[in-house]
Amino acid sequence: xxxxxxxxxxxxxxxxxxxxxxxxxxxxxxxxxxxxxxxxxxxxxxxxxxxxxxxxxxxxxxxxxxxxxxxxxxxxxxxxxxxxxxxxxxxxxxxxxxxxxxxxxxxxxxxxxxxxxxxxxxxxxxxxxxxxxxxxxxxxxxxxxxxxxxxxxxxxxxxxxxxxxx
Numbered sequence: 414x415x416x417x418x419x420x421x422x423x424x425x426x427x428x429x430x431x432x433x434x435x436x437x438x439x440x441x442x443x444x445x446x447x448x449x450x451x452x453x454x455x456x457x458x459x460x461x462x463x464x465x466x467x468x469x470x471x472x473x474x475x476x477x478x479x480x481x482x483x484x485x486x487x488x489x490x491x492x493x494x495x496x497x498x499x500x501x502x503x504x505x506x507x508x509x510x511x512x513x514x515x516x517x518x519x520x521x522x523x524x525x526x527x528x529x530x531x532x533x534x535x536x537x538x539x540x541x542x543x544x545x546x547x548x549x550x551x552x553x554x555x556x557x558x559x560x561x562x563x564x565x566x567x568x569x570x571x572x573x574x575x576x577x578x579x
Contacts, residue, residue: 415493415494415496415497416450416497417497417500417501417504418440418442418446418450419450419453419454419497420497420498420501421440421501422436422440422447422450422451422454422460423454423459423460423478424478425439425440425550426460426476426477426478427477427478427480427544427547428547428548428549429477429548429549430463430464430475430476430477431475431476431477431550432468432473432474432475432476433447433448433451433474434447434473435475436450436451439550451476454476455476458479459478459479460476460477460478460479461476461477461479462474462475462476463475463476463477480544495563498561498563501559501561502559502561505559505561506559508559509559521567529566532564533564536562536564540560540562543558543560
């Protein structure tokens with residue numbers, strides 16, 4: 414799942430179902446590439462087939478992101494997922510609307526377990542609310558928002574044997 418295009422596809426299909434053709438146009442990639450990524454998302458159980466409709470003499474399959482499958486619960490491939498998130502962040506930051514308000518932060522902090530749990534739960538709820546407010550791409554009256562969030566506990570670095578004072 415740790416691919417920037419797949420992460421963008423999951424975001425785009427959150428609010429409404431999209432086909433491979435629609436995703437290819439929205440992401441400016443080939444239809445074949447969009448289909449390949451969509452098949453991988455489907456095999457991983459992260460998207461579901463919502464409808465099959467006739468389109469130009471063929472059958473168009475439209476998929477939607479399976480709600481309730483947060484990436485934060487996936488521990489497999491975490492470094493690759495972080496790299497994909499960083500890639501999307503760099504891309505979105507380069508397209509940030511000038512003169513518009515945003516929120517930016519970076520932190521490596523020591524807090525109590527209770528403070529971490531309160532923060533994590535609150536942040537997860539805010540992200541649920543943001544996703545619930547999502548509309549289909551280009552819906553009149555909507556604005557395009559970029560949000561990349563990753564918060565987690567960090568293993569403390571321990572000095573190696575050559576670094577200890579013993």
